[in-house]
Amino acid sequence: MINLLEQELQTHDVVCRFCGQKTFTVIDLGRLPLANSLSTTCDAIAPKYPTSLQVCSACSTAQLAHCADKEKLYLDYLYVTPESDMLTQHYADIIHFLQTKNYLKTTHNILEIGSNIGHFLKFLAPNVQKILGFDPARNIANMARANGIPTICDFFDAKNAQHVAKQFGKQDIVFARHCFAHNEKPWLMLEGVTEVLQEGGLFIIENAYFPDTIEKREFDQIYHEHMYYYNVRAIDLITQKYGFELIDLLASDIHGGSMLYVVQLKGGKRSVQPIVKKHSEHEKNMHQPTFYASFTQTIEHNRHQLTSLLRKFKRQGKTVHAYGASAKSTTLLNYYNLHKRKIPYVVDSTPAKQGKHIPVTNNLIISEEDAAINVPDYYLLTIWNYQDEIIKKVRESGNQYSGFIIPHPQLKIIEGENTSRPQHSRIMPHRK
Numbered sequence: 001m002i003n004l005l006e007q008e009l010q011t012h013d014v015v016c017r018f019c020g021q022k023t024f025t026v027i028d029l030g031r032l033p034l035a036n037s038l039s040t041t042c043d044a045i046a047p048k049y050p051t052s053l054q055v056c057s058a059c060s061t062a063q064l065a066h067c068a069d070k071e072k073l074y075l076d077y078l079y080v081t082p083e084s085d086m087l088t089q090h091y092a093d094i095i096h097f098l099q100t101k102n103y104l105k106t107t108h109n110i111l112e113i114g115s116n117i118g119h120f121l122k123f124l125a126p127n128v129q130k131i132l133g134f135d136p137a138r139n140i141a142n143m144a145r146a147n148g149i150p151t152i153c154d155f156f157d158a159k160n161a162q163h164v165a166k167q168f169g170k171q172d173i174v175f176a177r178h179c180f181a182h183n184e185k186p187w188l189m190l191e192g193v194t195e196v197l198q199e200g201g202l203f204i205i206e207n208a209y210f211p212d213t214i215e216k217r218e219f220d221q222i223y224h225e226h227m228y229y230y231n232v233r234a235i236d237l238i239t240q241k242y243g244f245e246l247i248d249l250l251a252s253d254i255h256g257g258s259m260l261y262v263v264q265l266k267g268g269k270r271s272v273q274p275i276v277k278k279h280s281e282h283e284k285n286m287h288q289p290t291f292y293a294s295f296t297q298t299i300e301h302n303r304h305q306l307t308s309l310l311r312k313f314k315r316q317g318k319t320v321h322a323y324g325a326s327a328k329s330t331t332l333l334n335y336y337n338l339h340k341r342k343i344p345y346v347v348d349s350t351p352a353k354q355g356k357h358i359p360v361t362n363n364l365i366i367s368e369e370d371a372a373i374n375v376p377d378y379y380l381l382t383i384w385n386y387q388d389e390i391i392k393k394v395r396e397s398g399n400q401y402s403g404f405i406i407p408h409p410q411l412k413i414i415e416g417e418n419t420s421r422p423q424h425s426r427i428m429p430h431r432k
C-alpha cells in the first residue's frame, strides 16, 4: 500500500528553494488563473499558470513549483482586509497574548509588512507608541493613508529597511501577518528585518498553518499568492538560517487555522517556550509523501460529491450561488470546474469586486444588496472560514430560506430555516 501511494505521489525534479533538496508533489491542480485577477468582462481570456504543490523531502517546507511574477500579483491589489467580528476578536487575542507574555509594551515602535489598509495597525495603535505600515500595492497603500495609517508603498527588502531605520528609527516589533508566504524569496524579508529590528526586538510572523490546511482538506488555500505553506519546523529552520530564533507560538482558527510565530535575533535574552518543541514533534512526518495520501484522496472524493450534488440540484430545478469571491474561491471554482452555467453568481461585500467575474469560470460577482433580492436555494460557501459570520449575516438580512453547502473537510449541507422564499425575492434571468 505504502509503495503504491509513493508511486502516485511522484517525486518531481523540483528542488526546495530553501535547502536545495528534492521535493515531491502533494497535489497538482493543473493550470489555474491568478486568484485575485478578476475579469472585467464576461468570457475574457484569463492567463493560467501551473499550480503544483511540492513538499521538501528534507526540511518539509511546502511550496509552489511555479512562482508568478510579484509585480503582476501585487501592484494593483483587490484584497482589502474585510470588516469582520472574527478578525477584530483575533486582533484582540494577538494583542492580549503579546502583552501577557511581555512581548508588547506601550513604549514600542511597530512596523507591519504587508499592512494592507491598516486594520491591524489601527487596532494596535492605542497600545503602542508609533505605528508604520509597508505595502507594495499602490491602491491599497493610498486607502491606508486616507485611513490615517502612515504607509510606505514598496516591496520590503534590506534596502528599504535601511531607509525605514534611518527615517523612522529602529523598530521594537516587526509584524508580517499573512504575507511571509506571499513572495518567492522570503529571505529578502528576513534580511530586511535584521536591518530594521531594534536589539532585543521581535519579528512576528503569522500564516495559515500547513498541518491545518492538510487536516481540514483546505486545498483551496493553494493559489499563486501563497508560494509557501509553513509548519513550525520550516519556520524554525528558515529563520535560523538567517540569524533568528523561533521562541514562541500562538495557534488560532483564523483563515482555516493559522499560527503566529514569535522570533528573536539569535542570542536574544528570551527563552524558547516548550510549545515550539511540542508542535515540531507533531510535524515529524511531514517530509514524507505518505503523510499527504489521505489529503489528495479526500479532495478527489469531495470534488466528485460536490459535482454530483450540483447535477442533482440542477435536475430538481434548484439554484446554487456561491458566497465569497476570495482568492480561495477562484481555486475552488476553477479546480471543481464550477463555471457560470453551474454557479451563475458569487456574492461579495467588496465594492471593487462587484460587477467583475471569477477568472475562467466567469461567475458574476454581485453585492449583498443584489443577493437579498436574488435568493438561491443554496449558497456554496466558498469563504467557509467565515461560516458562522456569513450565515448569521444572511439570516439577519431576512433570508431564512437559502441553505448552505460547506465544501470542507467533508461536504456538508446546512438547510434553510424556512421552506418558502422571501416575498421580495425574484429569480434573476438565467445566465447564458
Ligand SMILES: [Zn+2]
Binding pocket: 016, 017, 018, 019, 020, 021, 056, 057, 058, 059, 060, 061
Ligand atoms: Zn527544503
